Amino acid sequence: MNILEVENLQVTDMNTGQIIVYNSSFHLKQGNCLAIVGESGSGKSVTCRSIMRLNKPWIHQSGDIFFKGENVNHLSEKEMRKKRGKNLCMILQNGMSAFDPSCVIGVHLRETLAAHFGWSNQEIETKMKKAMESVMLKNPIETMNKYPHQLSGGMLQRIMIALALVLEPDIMIADEPTTALDTISQFEVIEQFIQLRERMGCSMIFVSHDLGVVKKIADDVLVMKDGKIVERGDISTVFSKAEHEYTRYLVSTRLEVSNHFRKIMGRV
Amino acid sequence: MGSYMMKRILVSIPLLLIISFLTFVFMNLSPQDPAEVVLHAQGVPKITDELMTQTKAELGLDKPFIVRYFDWLVACLQLDFGNSYVTGQPVWSLIGPAFLNTLKLTVVSSVVIIILSILLGVVCALREGTIIDQSVRGFSFFLATMPPYWLASLMIWYFAVKLDLLPTNGMDSYKSYILPVAVIAINYAGIYFRVVRSSVLNHLNEDYVLYARACGVPERKITMHILRNSLQVAVSIFCMAIPIILGSTVVIENVFAWPGLGSLSVRSILSRDFPIIQAYVLILAAAFVLFNTLSDIINAAMNPKLRKGL
Ligand SMILES: Nc1ncnc2c1ncn2[C@@H]1O[C@H](COP(=O)(O)OP(=O)(O)OP(=O)(O)O)[C@@H](O)[C@H]1O
Numbered sequence A: 001m002n003i004l005e006v007e008n009l010q011v012t013d014m015n016t017g018q019i020i021v022y023n024s025s026f027h028l029k030q031g032n033c034l035a036i037v038g039e040s041g042s043g044k045s046v047t048c049r050s051i052m053r054l055n056k057p058w059i060h061q062s063g064d065i066f067f068k069g070e071n072v073n074h075l076s077e078k079e080m081r082k083k084r085g086k087n088l089c090m091i092l093q094n095g096m097s098a099f100d101p102s103c104v105i106g107v108h109l110r111e112t113l114a115a116h117f118g119w120s121n122q123e124i125e126t127k128m129k130k131a132m133e134s135v136m137l138k139n140p141i142e143t144m145n146k147y148p149h150q151l152s153g154g155m156l157q158r159i160m161i162a163l164a165l166v167l168e169p170d171i172m173i174a175d176e177p178t179t180a181l182d183t184i185s186q187f188e189v190i191e192q193f194i195q196l197r198e199r200m201g202c203s204m205i206f207v208s209h210d211l212g213v214v215k216k217i218a219d220d221v222l223v224m225k226d227g228k229i230v231e232r233g234d235i236s237t238v239f240s241k242a243e244h245e246y247t248r249y250l251v252s253t254r255l256e257v258s259n260h261f262r263k264i265m266g267r268v
Numbered sequence B: 001m002g003s004y005m006m007k008r009i010l011v012s013i014p015l016l017l018i019i020s021f022l023t024f025v026f027m028n029l030s031p032q033d034p035a036e037v038v039l040h041a042q043g044v045p046k047i048t049d050e051l052m053t054q055t056k057a058e059l060g061l062d063k064p065f066i067v068r069y070f071d072w073l074v075a076c077l078q079l080d081f082g083n084s085y086v087t088g089q090p091v092w093s094l095i096g097p098a099f100l101n102t103l104k105l106t107v108v109s110s111v112v113i114i115i116l117s118i119l120l121g122v123v124c125a126l127r128e129g130t131i132i133d134q135s136v137r138g139f140s141f142f143l144a145t146m147p148p149y150w151l152a153s154l155m156i157w158y159f160a161v162k163l164d165l166l167p168t169n170g171m172d173s174y175k176s177y178i179l180p181v182a183v184i185a186i187n188y189a190g191i192y193f194r195v196v197r198s199s200v201l202n203h204l205n206e207d208y209v210l211y212a213r214a215c216g217v218p219e220r221k222i223t224m225h226i227l228r229n230s231l232q233v234a235v236s237i238f239c240m241a242i243p244i245i246l247g248s249t250v251v252i253e254n255v256f257a258w259p260g261l262g263s264l265s266v267r268s269i270l271s272r273d274f275p276i277i278q279a280y281v282l283i284l285a286a287a288f289v290l291f292n293t294l295s296d297i298i299n300a301a302m303n304p305k306l307r308k309g310l
């Protein structure tokens, strides 16, 4: 069953009239992980934000986005807001900028959970504590009382994952969640993503530059270039017999990186 | 935090010393001999060398420069800025009440400016690109480009002369405030609301807003976060704006005959009444340093990143 079906999604910048994403259609199977790869500026982030309906006001999107059979592209803003976080959750690239710099992390966590559940502060704290421990964050309570700049990028990324663990969304959209991290933290965060999928069985859209990472985590791949989907299929097919020249180029250049990555981590 | 405040205040002391020294030096660079000015001002018909020496000794002008500076500084700290060359009255008795009047005008104007700027800035940013945003920006640009004295004259002509609703000058009742405050507010709010607007817009584009929305946090709460962060910038700018407004009342006070520092200083400049000018410059400079320090401290209190680094 497809939990998400995107049909003829077209995204236009109304200020310039430029089309950012052309007529794109794809689907995400229940419990699967769909990776979106492609060069910078190819429209991966815009596609993710379109699903969440969080593009800037001057960015117009048309087409249909069916989430569990319901067309979310036609939902009112109020109904959409209820879906965000609870059903569709997003994890951003840069943890450092993903939290309000002048509040401690706990403020965001409490505000998010209070928006979706009628939990007391006590309940929120115990649930977050458990989730944060499960993503290998030591001293969760202390961490919640820290400001973003006092934590590392990898920790912030894991806090976002922990929050997702508590929210239990149907679909998690991770937009390059490891790009801003060093190799060691990258490895740790990827491990958490894999475990997250195993634990919750949630479906995932995973945007990444790193084909090595994609290979580890994804079931299906979309390759985007200049706002168009140029290749799609399950992971092994795309990697072994890529049809599009651009994909072959990506595969040949990125495998080198992932070999390096594996060597560092001492894994073969 | 406490130690940061102490540090910041300690830093401002040498700054004040330097400013006071420069003020003193500049006044002494003036080509006219103060003793001569005093004698002229007192209407002495014929200035003899003997009279000059005597006056110099009276004013302490025969002492070495540095001694005079310290004498002057110590006196200033006790609000004793000397006597007016023209009337012979103590400077503080003239400048004190004038300062109070200017302060009243400045405080009322600043409050109006801050409220207007925040209100307009936030509304325009949250409604970016809409008719509201565009018309407020266009209209404010139009108003801000008008020279204040011209705008003031225009308003006096319309509201005070033609409609006879408000007094043309002086400070007799709360009504006297309306026109000068309006002129100052129009001029500055037009600038500062843009600062607030662009600051809010910057924060609207931050990742944390996207993430909060993606998590389904209510828009009302997100707006509070944006306000809190963007007002950090605004607070320091407003703090710096207050001494600027204080200084810029010269024009407005002269147009509206407001009995404040601005009017007094212009009169003193015309009659070369150095002690008053000196005190005026010093008070203004001290206000700048004071508000600069204040803005840094407020900023540090609001911004945990700064607070930590200090
Ligand atoms: N807010 C916006 N306003 C106007 N154009 C935008 C906006 N956001 C993105 N775009 C345009 O959309 C195109 C795709 O951007 P997008 O961020 O989706 O790329 P990406 O594939 O995520 O790249 P990266 O790998 O660098 O994250 C770019 O050409 C960009 O100029």
Ligand SMILES: [Mg+2]
Residues within 6 Å of the ligand: A044, A045, A046, A175, A176
């Ligand atoms: Mg991107």
